[in-house]
Amino acid sequence: MADAKVIPLEAIPDARSEVVNVGGRPYLLLNDAMFTFYRRSMGEFSPFFLALRDEKRILGARCTRCGLVRVPPFVTRCPDCGFAPTELVEVGDVGQLVATPPVTYFANSLFQQQVPFGRGRAILRGADTALSVNLYTTRGILVPGIFRKGTEVKVVFRSERKGEITDIFCVPTAELTPDQVAKKGLEESELDWERATEPPLPSATAQDAARFHEIAAQLSALARELSANERARRDIANWWRTILVKTTGGTLVMKIANGDLTVEEGTAAAPDLVMVVADPAVLLNALAYRGSLTQAIMTGKLWISKNVEFTTVFKLERMARSLARSKKA
């Protein structure tokens, strides 16, 4: 944490320019950035963030006239009561979600490492307004249905805190022991996180193997078609990945190499990503634009070894759509 940079170094491009040709004319592209650094004052919010950081407590602003408790304490005066002063009060660390929260699978570039993640609004005990919080499950990949309107959640504190809203997140109390739910200032290190373990595949029958060979051949042919499509090639420009795909009937290697996509039967020693999918038709359908890899992951039909590789998953899905689009135009 001490060495962390406010801009991740890997996000910063090299300073250079290149030329793109459109309609026979050259156009100049410059790698560039707008950047401004801040030593930003948290001003009147400082007590709230300091309480998170130093005391693992959550504060709200209670109107001295109407008694409404706003969390986070985003005002010092109540605009509903002629701007009567508010006072800081501590609220509970258990609450309920006001609505079913969204789950993000395709994130902005700062959050691609974190997908899938949830963000919802919890009304903590003693509060009248909702606090926006990240929502995590301790039980594998986050899918819709774990969090709903009214789901009871517990605030969990990061072990290393900076005085930011990301010092906390919520998990369902249903995933915690009664002691954990009751404990003030519960920390992430006290949770029992389920490790990402590769799901086992059933042993293959002769039928599975035959079906695997058949679908593998179709996947290879489709990969050639995708690689021959200009729009689809652009989707994996400057991208290199070796993906080992394990299915019930056998294993495949899918290679992405700067515009070229190949799929072949076999194995890879040090893949960038492992996919486990019992039925290889799930992969074929997705690449043929008859289904979706993301939805297959959400429904548990497809497992991937690294969530950060959702970026690669999206690129494959985009290729499928590009080919489908090109066939229409």
Place this chain on the structure above:
Amino acid sequence: MRRVGIVGAAVTPFKARWYEKTYYELAQMATAAALEDAGLGVDDVDGVVYGIYNDIFQRAAIPEHPLQAVIGLENKFGVRVSNGGATGAYAMSVAHAYLAAERFKTLLVLGVEKATDCFDFQSMSATPEVIKTIGWSGDSFFEQKLGWTASDSYAEVVLAYMDEHPGDLKPEITAQVAAQLSQQARDNEFAQRRFDQVTPEEVLNSRIVVYPFKELEICVYSEGAAAVIMAEEQTAKAIARNTGKPVIWVTGVGEANEPSFAGKNHKIMHRILSHHLAAKRAYEMAGIKNPLKEIDVIELHDAFVHQLEISMAEMGFVPLGRADSVIEEGLMMPGGPILVNPSGGLLYSGHAVGASNIMSAWSARRELIRRGLRRALVHGTGSTVAQYGVVLILEQR
């Protein structure tokens, strides 16, 4: 208060990527075409209202300042409006107020956006950086660092609505709305996805971007510009006599901005009250009692198909909880009583943010004139949790 009308309009093509142009030239293209449509020279225009949403897209704070000379309005009035997704609609609302108050006779409303110069060098693609740029619009103390995006923010509202009305916004219906918009885009020669017709099955199979939104149910970011020329009553009539094109009068304007924090006395998550209130105010001004009967064309800001459906309900075209009747009862189907996004909406025409609602006004005017219809509604939505709502009523008399 003077009556105000639209006397000229133009759009540039909306494109996913426009290497050949900067936003200076896009602004010139739209301005020149709108002036030509109105039969005016630039000297006939008293000033400009710019609709530019995002400084970071343009890579400049006050990105409008160079445009004053680029579009030939040096030494004249120029004000920029920046209201998130509702920027274009708010820009027209501002122009209306200045003209109605007789400060000016003729104003240009110019929306321009160059969204996809943003680029993420980690995924080697534009979109994650474009949505990061929009992500700077979230609350900077309590929400940005949680991964706030426009999609997850609108999804919050949609999911809260679905909690209240579990039988509405059925996936097969949202898919059908998206598919229909794709068909309608075929008629818009400027649309970004003019020849990308999709079936409801394809929409259903498209990937989840932010649950519950699928890729083909979300508008696409664009580079492009749109402009309208608005004038006060006497000037508008004189211009119309000259061009032979009818004045499209702005007979109603309404706006509302909701709170962005949720809970007691704050945002009701399952409602989009901003759209409800903006429509109510615009209807009152225009004397509309029954919108379904009295409005022929709706240009609805369809950032997300689910939100389009909820907005239709909030604006009084279908009951809350039965938004699916836009399809199930054929309201927006071919031959139905209302045309909704006849040019494909932002989903298929594209979303060049500051220009989008102005493009919608261009489309509404085009439909009123060529189909000989009476009334259109132009809608804009924006900011976190659909906080902003703007509605304009356009009429041909």
